[in-house]
Amino acid sequence: MSKIKNIGILTSGGDSPGMNCAIRSAVRTALFNKINIFGIYRGYSGLLANEIKPLTASSVGNIIQRGGTILQSSRCPEFFEAKSRKMAKEIMDLNKLDGLIVIGGDGSFNGAHLFNIESGIPVIGIPGTIDNDISNTEYTIGFDTALSTAIEAVDKIRDTASSHARTFIIEVMGRNSSGIATHVGVCTGAENIVLPGVETDYDQIVSDINRGISRGKNSSILIVAEGTVPGRSYEIQKNLKEKYNLKAHLCILGHIQRGGSPSPIDRFRASVMGNMAVKALIEGKTSHATIYKDGQIALTELTNCLEKKNDAKPEILDLAKTLSI
Numbered sequence: 001m002s003k004i005k006n007i008g009i010l011t012s013g014g015d016s017p018g019m020n021c022a023i024r025s026a027v028r029t030a031l032f033n034k035i036n037i038f039g040i041y042r043g044y045s046g047l048l049a050n051e052i053k054p055l056t057a058s059s060v061g062n063i064i065q066r067g068g069t070i071l072q073s074s075r076c077p078e079f080f081e082a083k084s085r086k087m088a089k090e091i092m093d094l095n096k097l098d099g100l101i102v103i104g105g106d107g108s109f110n111g112a113h114l115f116n117i118e119s120g121i122p123v124i125g126i127p128g129t130i131d132n133d134i135s136n137t138e139y140t141i142g143f144d145t146a147l148s149t150a151i152e153a154v155d156k157i158r159d160t161a162s163s164h165a166r167t168f169i170i171e172v173m174g175r176n177s178s179g180i181a182t183h184v185g186v187c188t189g190a191e192n193i194v195l196p197g198v199e200t201d202y203d204q205i206v207s208d209i210n211r212g213i214s215r216g217k218n219s220s221i222l223i224v225a226e227g228t229v230p231g232r233s234y235e236i237q238k239n240l241k242e243k244y245n246l247k248a249h250l251c252i253l254g255h256i257q258r259g260g261s262p263s264p265i266d267r268f269r270a271s272v273m274g275n276m277a278v279k280a281l282i283e284g285k286t287s288h289a290t291i292y293k294d295g296q297i298a299l300t301e302l303t304n305c306l307e308k309k310n311d312a313k314p315e316i317l318d319l320a321k322t323l324s325i
């Protein structure tokens with residue numbers, strides 16, 4: 001018989017489409033197994049503020065198709081401090097919560113790991129971020145929907161770019177991770193992809209554009225990963241104009257990539273992960289995360305997922321280059 005009686009669940013960091021599917025799945029799995037489950041609102045901030053309410057089967061009805069997170073999310077600087085995490089443990093005790101599910105990115109996982117070590121409360125992480133930048137999992141919830149949104153947008157820009165024979169710089173999200181930029185670049189036939197941490201080779205960009213023009217191409221798309229600070233592509237636009245007299249139009253896709261109805265892949269995998277997270281707590285797992293690896297959804301130790309992964313794979317950049325000659 002499981003010792004777990006009351007589970008808390010929260011979403012933390014940047015929201016992503018499919019988080020609601022994971023919440024719904026965890027809630028229904030807990031209730032199916034006669035375990036109470038409580039929504040902790042606004043991530044770790046809501047935990048510290050005791051914003052905790054019981055969830056019922058109907059409170060997660062009709063959310064499977066909705067982007068965002070019904071539990072809301074936040075960034076909570078206080079949670080970096082041990083004294084705040086101690087307070088979080090007291091609030092968990094006050095509410096008799098004996099297990100925690102954290103849906104978020106690598107930052108949220110790091111907070112969850114420290115909280116588990118210091119409090120002894122079992123914690124299961126579910127990877128939820130559009131960036132797909134958590135180590136040891138090939139996939140995070142929301143990545144697939146974000147790709148669809150970005151690809152649809154770039155396709156639309158390509159229509160107008162080719163009607164007017166224009167070059168476009170399109171900045172996609174992902175902070176320091178390259179997953180969205182490389183996938184969007186390959187899937188939209190971008191002429192160039194600029195990644196964080198890789199020096200921008202302007203001579204190469206301009207020669208690629210000119211090569212395309214000389215074989216009759218009438219549009220060029222340059223995909224730029226935002227890097228730490230969004231707006232990086234303004235500098236690229238300025239350099240192309242000032243140093244090469246090349247006029248490029250600019251479009252920053254921004255937060256549109258974080259919203260929208262989750263794709264079938266995000267819905268399905270989030271549903272499996274939510275279910276697996278609750279079962280892990282029932283089975284007595286104390287510090288684990290759900291991951292997607294080699295075509296399977298599985299559990300691993302949370303400590304395997306605390307690093308950001310570097311997916312700036314040269315072979316994908318080479319593929320994009322080869323296909324856009």
Ligand code: ADP
Pocket residue numbers: 012013014044074075076077078079080081104105106107108109110111112114129
């Ligand atoms: P994500 O989870 O999407 O990577 P962040 O990196 O912003 O997003 O992290 C979300 C929240 O997780 C932070 O605001 C903070 O409350 C908590 N967090 C992140 N890193 C740590 C850490 N090293 N120690 C404790 N809490 C952390």
